[in-house]
Amino acid sequence: MKYVTLKDIARVAEVSYATVSRALSGSGEIGEATRQRILKISRDMGYTTDYVARAMVKRSTRTLGLIVTNLNNPFMSELANFSEQSAREEGYEMILCNSSHSLDQEKQVFQLLVGRRVDGIIVVPAEQESYAVLSPYIAQVPTVFISENIRDMPVSFVSVDNYAGSVLGTEYLISLGHRDIIYFGRRLVSVTHHLRAEGYIATCMKNSLRPRFADNPLPSTSIQNGYELAVRLFSKRPLDFSAIFASSDTNALGIIKAADEAGIRIPEDVSLLGFDNISFADLPKIELTTVEQPKQQMAARAVSALVRRIRNESDELIKEKLPPRLVVRRSCKKR
Amino acid sequence: MKYVTLKDIARVAEVSYATVSRALSGSGEIGEATRQRILKISRDMGYTTDYVARAMVKRSTRTLGLIVTNLNNPFMSELANFSEQSAREEGYEMILCNSSHSLDQEKQVFQLLVGRRVDGIIVVPAEQESYAVLSPYIAQVPTVFISENIRDMPVSFVSVDNYAGSVLGTEYLISLGHRDIIYFGRRLVSVTHHLRAEGYIATCMKNSLRPRFADNPLPSTSIQNGYELAVRLFSKRPLDFSAIFASSDTNALGIIKAADEAGIRIPEDVSLLGFDNISFADLPKIELTTVEQPKQQMAARAVSALVRRIRNESDELIKEKLPPRLVVRRSCKKR
DNA sequence: CTGAAAGCGCTAACAC
DNA sequence: GTGTTAGCGCTTTCAG
Numbered sequence: 001m002k003y004v005t006l007k008d009i010a011r012v013a014e015v016s017y018a019t020v021s022r023a024l025s026g027s028g029e030i031g032e033a034t035r036q037r038i039l040k041i042s043r044d045m046g047y048t049t050d051y052v053a054r055a056m057v058k059r060s061t062r063t064l065g066l067i068v069t070n071l072n073n074p075f076m077s078e079l080a081n082f083s084e085q086s087a088r089e090e091g092y093e094m095i096l097c098n099s100s101h102s103l104d105q106e107k108q109v110f111q112l113l114v115g116r117r118v119d120g121i122i123v124v125p126a127e128q129e130s131y132a133v134l135s136p137y138i139a140q141v142p143t144v145f146i147s148e149n150i151r152d153m154p155v156s157f158v159s160v161d162n163y164a165g166s167v168l169g170t171e172y173l174i175s176l177g178h179r180d181i182i183y184f185g186r187r188l189v190s191v192t193h194h195l196r197a198e199g200y201i202a203t204c205m206k207n208s209l210r211p212r213f214a215d216n217p218l219p220s221t222s223i224q225n226g227y228e229l230a231v232r233l234f235s236k237r238p239l240d241f242s243a244i245f246a247s248s249d250t251n252a253l254g255i256i257k258a259a260d261e262a263g264i265r266i267p268e269d270v271s272l273l274g275f276d277n278i279s280f281a282d283l284p285k286i287e288l289t290t291v292e293q294p295k296q297q298m299a300a301r302a303v304s305a306l307v308r309r310i311r312n313e314s315d316e317l318i319k320e321k322l323p324p325r326l327v328v329r330r331s332c333k334k335r
Numbered sequence: 336m337k338y339v340t341l342k343d344i345a346r347v348a349e350v351s352y353a354t355v356s357r358a359l360s361g362s363g364e365i366g367e368a369t370r371q372r373i374l375k376i377s378r379d380m381g382y383t384t385d386y387v388a389r390a391m392v393k394r395s396t397r398t399l400g401l402i403v404t405n406l407n408n409p410f411m412s413e414l415a416n417f418s419e420q421s422a423r424e425e426g427y428e429m430i431l432c433n434s435s436h437s438l439d440q441e442k443q444v445f446q447l448l449v450g451r452r453v454d455g456i457i458v459v460p461a462e463q464e465s466y467a468v469l470s471p472y473i474a475q476v477p478t479v480f481i482s483e484n485i486r487d488m489p490v491s492f493v494s495v496d497n498y499a500g501s502v503l504g505t506e507y508l509i510s511l512g513h514r515d516i517i518y519f520g521r522r523l524v525s526v527t528h529h530l531r532a533e534g535y536i537a538t539c540m541k542n543s544l545r546p547r548f549a550d551n552p553l554p555s556t557s558i559q560n561g562y563e564l565a566v567r568l569f570s571k572r573p574l575d576f577s578a579i580f581a582s583s584d585t586n587a588l589g590i591i592k593a594a595d596e597a598g599i600r601i602p603e604d605v606s607l608l609g610f611d612n613i614s615f616a617d618l619p620k621i622e623l624t625t626v627e628q629p630k631q632q633m634a635a636r637a638v639s640a641l642v643r644r645i646r647n648e649s650d651e652l653i654k655e656k657l658p659p660r661l662v663v664r665r666s667c668k669k670r
Numbered sequence: 671c672t673g674a675a676a677g678c679g680c681t682a683a684c685a686c
Numbered sequence: 687g688t689g690t691t692a693g694c695g696c697t698t699t700c701a702g
Contacts, residue, residue: 003449003452003475046471046475048446048449050450050452051450051451051452052387052391052396052451052452053391055387056387056388056391061387071416071419072416077412077416081406081407081412084406084431084433085433093451094430094431095428095429096419096429096431098419098420111383112428114338114383115383115384115386116386116387116428117338117385117386117387136381140338140381223618253618253619256619256620260619260620279409280615280618283558283588283615283618283621284588284591284592284595284621285595285620285621286619286620286621
């Protein structure tokens with residue numbers, strides 16, 4: 001299979017191929033008459049611009065890379081969709097990659113993306129160490145992190161304000177009259193989770209409540225591990241808490257399942273609050289009250305920050321913490 | 336920002352840059368000693384292969400394109416994830432595009448993909464007319480359709496056997512003792528939906544049941560339109576049917592919501608059967624019985640069919656209809 | 671306004 | 687084994 005090239009058109013139009021290039025790319029001066037003629041011919045011949053060749057001389061692929069930790073996680077796939085959309089609006093394609101929560105794989109796909117000469121990269125860091133692993137490459141290509149999963153590192157990031165989010169959630173639960181609240185599913189390896197936990201702890205302190213945890217020993221979050229953790233939690237009766245603040249909606253779903261099996265009603269017996277506001281949360285019968293991460297906004301900001309850096313060569317770091325929002329549905333009730 | 340190139344390495348290593356190319360690409364003969372020396376130098380200098388340049392001479396980008404109709408639809412995003420994964424396993428990247436159910440946009444993104452010189456394209460056709468619109472391009476790049484949403488066209492496709500799927504579903508409902516079954520949410524513009532409806536009708540006929548429909552006038556499927564359609568359906572009491580066969584899980588979710596509001600219990604008052612087996616279906620409280628489309632298998636087959644065509648230049652068309660499977664959960668019960 | 675030609679970074683024939 | 691060189695298809699000076 002052979003594509004039609006500028007030269008082919010030039011031959012037919014009986015002009016130099018530089019002229020054809022000018023006619024098609026719109027840049028450079030060219031007579032309107034020849035321009036129209038060439039345009040018509042190229043259309044007739046089924047010409048398509050070869051962006052690979054163009055990228056080579058322009059030294060820009062108009063492509064961005066996105067690395068997420070796990071595409072099966074609905075939060076990630078929603079974020080990916082929004083990013084893809086924002087990128088397209090800014091005139092960029094997007095290549096999507098998966099680090100599978102592994103530093104090794106993260107490094108590998110990062111290299112792949114720079115090999116493909118993407119103009120910029122957005123990454124949801126796999127771990128706190130991501131910065132160290134990636135920094136030699138970050139020097140070579142504009143990069144922004146999504147998530148503040150990194151404390152005090154010299155990288156651009158945009159994320160929700162996790163601390164504020166859990167303050168918001170905890171205060172809501174307290175305002176409903178709850179005094180025994182369990183913070184559920186904190187992942188010890190995750191800075192994000194620590195940040196959230198800190199907001200919870202601070203709010204408990206302020207209200208003279210004792211912070212309590214049911215931690216998640218695993219590196220990632222799923223319905224299944226939420227379920228398993230909850231089964232254990234529900235096994236000691238009577239329940240000595242009236243509300244659960246789940247560190248992710250995915251985990252909350254696992255809690256719902258375990259509660260169902262244990263005959264515990266939500267919200268009648270225990271209130272349940274999530275974090276993320278993934279699309280599942282809005283489903284009938286689920287209707288989870290949750291702290292929203294503004295995914296669409298996060299994606300848009302990350303893309304536009306990246307594009308700005310690509311264009312301006314401005315080296316200043318961007319640090320944006322977006323405000324969380326409480327989405328009240330039906331999984332919490334007054335005590 | 337400037338990347339390290341073969342020439343830079345050649346200068347340092349004091350060899351020709353062809354030698355460097357040989358050392359790095361592994362092809363061609365080269366002395367083991369120089370090879371190791373060059374490898375080390377290139378590592379030290381932070382070299383990354385420029386795949387853009389390589390693509391140009393190799394005339395292959397090792398990239399596939401995937402066009403889906405709507406990424407917010409969970410079925411599509413699951414399919415996209417699986418495809419992406421299969422592609423990577425075969426050594427290809429994937430660029431993901433969205434046609435938004437529009438023929439115009441479908442054509443546009445298709446052009447974009449050929450402009451990017453992807454080695455092959457997988458597309459979930461937006462409509463029956465997709466083939467006509469795309470055919471001039473399909474001639475230029477290996478393409479396979481996912482979905483048999485095209486009747487008797489000379490294109491490769493892989494899809495679930497939709498007809499068999501609705502036969503399977505309908506027979507299941509009948510085996511449970513249901514005689515008044517409504518086929519819900521058929522989209523008149525969709526060949527896939529027609530195929531499914533035909534299986535339903537044939538099975539009804541065979542069992543001397545009267546086929547009944549609640550059609551969806553919209554071009555796409557969502558929880559919301561399932562909900563609206565169901566509200567109307569539930570407004571006439573008493574209900575003159577005992578089971579609903581929803582043409583998609585997404586629609587089924589809308590039905591669940593409407594049923595909840597109308598005080599209709601599933602499965603006690605009416606049985607509900609879905610189609611697709613999206614991940615939502617397995618959620619606690621939802622537990623939808625449904626006819627599964629083997630998404631992972633579909634993705635894998637489509638990718639491998641495509642890769643085979645890319646490699647062999649074999650022009651023969653592939654037509655694969657994968658068997659559906661009934662996934663029994665808790666939304667259907669004996670009458 | 672248009673043509674000629676260099677060159678982007680790489681691979682692959684062809685020499686030696 | 688290693689070097690030389692001709693492109694891949696395009697954009698972009700530089701001439702005219």
